[in-house]
Amino acid sequence: SAVISQKPSRDICQRGTSLTIQCQVDSQVTMMFWYRQQPGQSLTLIATANQGSEATYESGFVIDKFPISRPNLTFSTLTVSNMSPEDSSIYLCSVEGDREGLGAFFGQGTRLTVV
Amino acid sequence: KNEVEQSPQNLTAQEGEFITINCSYSVGISALHWLQQHPGGGIVSLFMLSSGKKKHGRLIATINIQEKHSSLHITASHPRDSAVYICAVWGDKIIFGKGTRLHILP
Numbered sequence: 001s002a003v004i005s006q007k008p009s010r011d012i013c014q015r016g017t018s019l020t021i022q023c024q025v026d027s028q029v030t031m032m033f034w035y036r037q038q039p040g041q042s043l044t045l046i047a048t049a050n051q052g053s054e055a056t057y058e059s060g061f062v063i064d065k066f067p068i069s070r071p072n073l074t075f076s077t078l079t080v081s082n083m084s085p086e087d088s089s090i091y092l093c094s095v096e097g098d099r100e101g102l103g104a105f106f107g108q109g110t111r112l113t114v115v
Numbered sequence: 116k117n118e119v120e121q122s123p124q125n126l127t128a129q130e131g132e133f134i135t136i137n138c139s140y141s142v143g144i145s146a147l148h149w150l151q152q153h154p155g156g157g158i159v160s161l162f163m164l165s166s167g168k169k170k171h172g173r174l175i176a177t178i179n180i181q182e183k184h185s186s187l188h189i190t191a192s193h194p195r196d197s198a199v200y201i202c203a204v205w206g207d208k209i210i211f212g213k214g215t216r217l218h219i220l221p
Binding site for chain 1: 148208213
């Protein structure tokens, strides 16, 4: 199994500022995933981050707004840039698990409130 | 129509009751996951299913591939089971249901 440490767990930010969320995995993983969960909504994939290449963004998400770094096989960051109240969400990182057992592991989530 | 539908959306039950949460999907999948989301937002993966049934403690998950339906059961429910339970399917992409908010009263 993988243990994922995500921080910060929560933050309240002023509009127009940026927040970087960090995700540390206790083992090397090829792909890391970043999700957003807006209030009352289901999880939505923002992007997939592979080490050594640019992240792949889903429709509706762009690199300028959500830049992602993946400097090595155990670490990734997601930045929420130029924040507005609409960015208030829970942000989660995830890695694939053992397909014979648990299929995914998630970080503890970052609850972001933009005021 | 959503590709993954969960029911009920909200469920309140007394401690000890048998709980069933349902998930129906309309796409081809390679696996289905049941996830548990705690109030702080953290998510724990409970089960990954591609066929049949799995059991872990008081939790049981079943899937019927032909009917495109899965159920999560909790036996002898307890207040600490209170959480949001999310069904997610793995196909061409991962699709999440909106979750079922479960509240177990002591």
